[in-house]
Amino acid sequence: MWTKLPILPYFRLVGPYLKQHKSRFALLTLLLAANIVVQLTMPWLLMKYFDSLNSPEPAERFIFLFILLGVCYQILSLASDYVGEHVGWSAANKLRSRLMRHCLGQDIAFFHHYSPGELLDRVDGAVNGLAEFFYKFVVRFTNNLVLLGVTLIVLYNIHWSIGAVMTLFVAGSALVYYLLRDYALPHWVRVGETSSAFFGFIGEQLTNTEDTRSSGASGYVMRKFKALLNQWLPVHMEAGRAFSVMWMSSMLLLGLSTILTFGVSSWLWHAGLAGPGAIYMIMMYTVMLVGPIDTIRLELGALQRASANIERIRQLFEIRPSVGDPAEGGDTLPGGALSVEFSGVEFGYTPGEPVLHGIGFKLEAGESLGIVGRTGSGKTSIARLLLRLYDPQSGTVSLGGTDISRVKLSGLRERVGIVTQDVQIFKGTVRDNLTFFDPSIPDGKIVSLLTELSLDSWFEALPQGLDTQLEAGGGGLSAGEAQLLAFARVFLKDPGLIILDEASSRLDPATEEKLDRAVRKLLRGRTAILIAHRLSTLRHVDRILVMDGGRIAENDLQGALLEDPDSRYSRLLRQSLRNRTV
Numbered sequence: 001m002w003t004k005l006p007i008l009p010y011f012r013l014v015g016p017y018l019k020q021h022k023s024r025f026a027l028l029t030l031l032l033a034a035n036i037v038v039q040l041t042m043p044w045l046l047m048k049y050f051d052s053l054n055s056p057e058p059a060e061r062f063i064f065l066f067i068l069l070g071v072c073y074q075i076l077s078l079a080s081d082y083v084g085e086h087v088g089w090s091a092a093n094k095l096r097s098r099l100m101r102h103c104l105g106q107d108i109a110f111f112h113h114y115s116p117g118e119l120l121d122r123v124d125g126a127v128n129g130l131a132e133f134f135y136k137f138v139v140r141f142t143n144n145l146v147l148l149g150v151t152l153i154v155l156y157n158i159h160w161s162i163g164a165v166m167t168l169f170v171a172g173s174a175l176v177y178y179l180l181r182d183y184a185l186p187h188w189v190r191v192g193e194t195s196s197a198f199f200g201f202i203g204e205q206l207t208n209t210e211d212t213r214s215s216g217a218s219g220y221v222m223r224k225f226k227a228l229l230n231q232w233l234p235v236h237m238e239a240g241r242a243f244s245v246m247w248m249s250s251m252l253l254l255g256l257s258t259i260l261t262f263g264v265s266s267w268l269w270h271a272g273l274a275g276p277g278a279i280y281m282i283m284m285y286t287v288m289l290v291g292p293i294d295t296i297r298l299e300l301g302a303l304q305r306a307s308a309n310i311e312r313i314r315q316l317f318e319i320r321p322s323v324g325d326p327a328e329g330g331d332t333l334p335g336g337a338l339s340v341e342f343s344g345v346e347f348g349y350t351p352g353e354p355v356l357h358g359i360g361f362k363l364e365a366g367e368s369l370g371i372v373g374r375t376g377s378g379k380t381s382i383a384r385l386l387l388r389l390y391d392p393q394s395g396t397v398s399l400g401g402t403d404i405s406r407v408k409l410s411g412l413r414e415r416v417g418i419v420t421q422d423v424q425i426f427k428g429t430v431r432d433n434l435t436f437f438d439p440s441i442p443d444g445k446i447v448s449l450l451t452e453l454s455l456d457s458w459f460e461a462l463p464q465g466l467d468t469q470l471e472a473g474g475g476g477l478s479a480g481e482a483q484l485l486a487f488a489r490v491f492l493k494d495p496g497l498i499i500l501d502e503a504s505s506r507l508d509p510a511t512e513e514k515l516d517r518a519v520r521k522l523l524r525g526r527t528a529i530l531i532a533h534r535l536s537t538l539r540h541v542d543r544i545l546v547m548d549g550g551r552i553a554e555n556d557l558q559g560a561l562l563e564d565p566d567s568r569y570s571r572l573l574r575q576s577l578r579n580r581t582v
């Protein structure tokens, strides 16, 4: 039974945070000890009162003391519950923050593997389970174990016979629970797994509601939902059945303890070894003995369930991001525009399935590069490597002459700005979304940048200007407006390399034209990489890289490629012009 309790793993995981609450621990121990003393004194007071009933003046003070201790018991229970819960939750919240930071530091692949719902279930659900563990283990379980031991000692003091019988009863109960120990646990683990799958599915569907509805997949969603519910019901019923078996066994033990107490008490009475007060006290102590046994049984189940939670949290902590900060210190990128160099880069999202082959090119600081190529040719993958969302399997990527694997991730991402088609909008004001919740950026700087980007008319049309409230996921903005916001956001950061990956694909031609002029102005003095299907957006870039099947098919100055009518770029351009005139 004990080996199944996750005491060591729990303290390994949460121990460092519990240590910060030493004074609360001391207070908790004091409260629990006082509570035990109060509980043990109460039956003794009643015995004293009953024994005084035969005398001419019954000692009523014992009744008053009994009532007073009853009130003290309630207050002490409340106080120890409060302190116990407080310590458990504070420590669990620190663990939750660490887990959250750990998840946020993971690779993009991690977020593809775990759905938001599943992560929520682990970061919140499993940690909640652990918060309860402390309270249940220290306050309920340990407290009741001590109470059980002391009650037995008190019973021995009343008469060895009742002590011995009750010791046998406690040992018998422990044996029954030991034999039943593994009965309920697998059912609870299955309940946890089914709930993870269920919430994972719901989370996924809620984030994709728009696509689900527009593609008419609601029927599939409901079928899958019902299938998951159908899986859940029998698993819960099994767990409920296991619970009933445990409950019935504790009821049987309760009946048995009453029979034993009556038997021994009757013998003590007839042998003249105990008076009515003592018999009553024995009865009360026996009831007090059964209470802790039952609580221990109940808490054991909860404590065993905590193993499943600890396991799920441990698994998450064991996942290490493949992309991380350099072992020590790390280099810093130079200020100003950054040169870009790829050298012999091989990369694949899955080992053994490369999507970029032998990529090598150089872009001087302040130059602009347009990357073109068919869908799936590897353009976005190049951008992802520059931000170290992934690392190449071989070869190096350098910025400003520094291998980016030797630069701290935060330092790198401060200097590289990217705008893509998928803009993330957070719940907050337009200002928060532009500054990423950085209050140190003055409004004046934001407004002058918006004016420079020719976004002043868009900004002025917002109902409350920078204070306009936006909803998570872009509620309140059209896809094009969200893209405009992303442009402003990236230029506020003042990066040395800017990547625009199909960044203006959702803008109407007039807005795109206006923004294009502004962006060109802002790109001056910065290095820029523009990824585009519409070749017209690339007419001002210095160099062109044509990708084909993960390989560089062409890499030259735009002017040189345009001069050669047989270059791939010239052909692509002619084709796109033809398509426009058709």
Ligand SMILES: Nc1ncnc2c1ncn2[C@@H]1O[C@H](COP(=O)(O)OP(=O)(O)OP(=O)(O)O)[C@@H](O)[C@H]1O
Residues within 6 Å of the ligand: 349, 350, 355, 373, 374, 375, 376, 377, 378, 379, 380, 381, 382
């Ligand atoms: N997260 C991913 N996991 C696995 N494979 C991926 C992932 N992202 C892209 N790929 C694959 O890598 C290859 C290159 O994709 P990439 O997105 O770089 O192409 P692209 O040229 O930018 O395409 P598009 O023009 O459609 O944006 C494709 O075969 C694609 O299927």
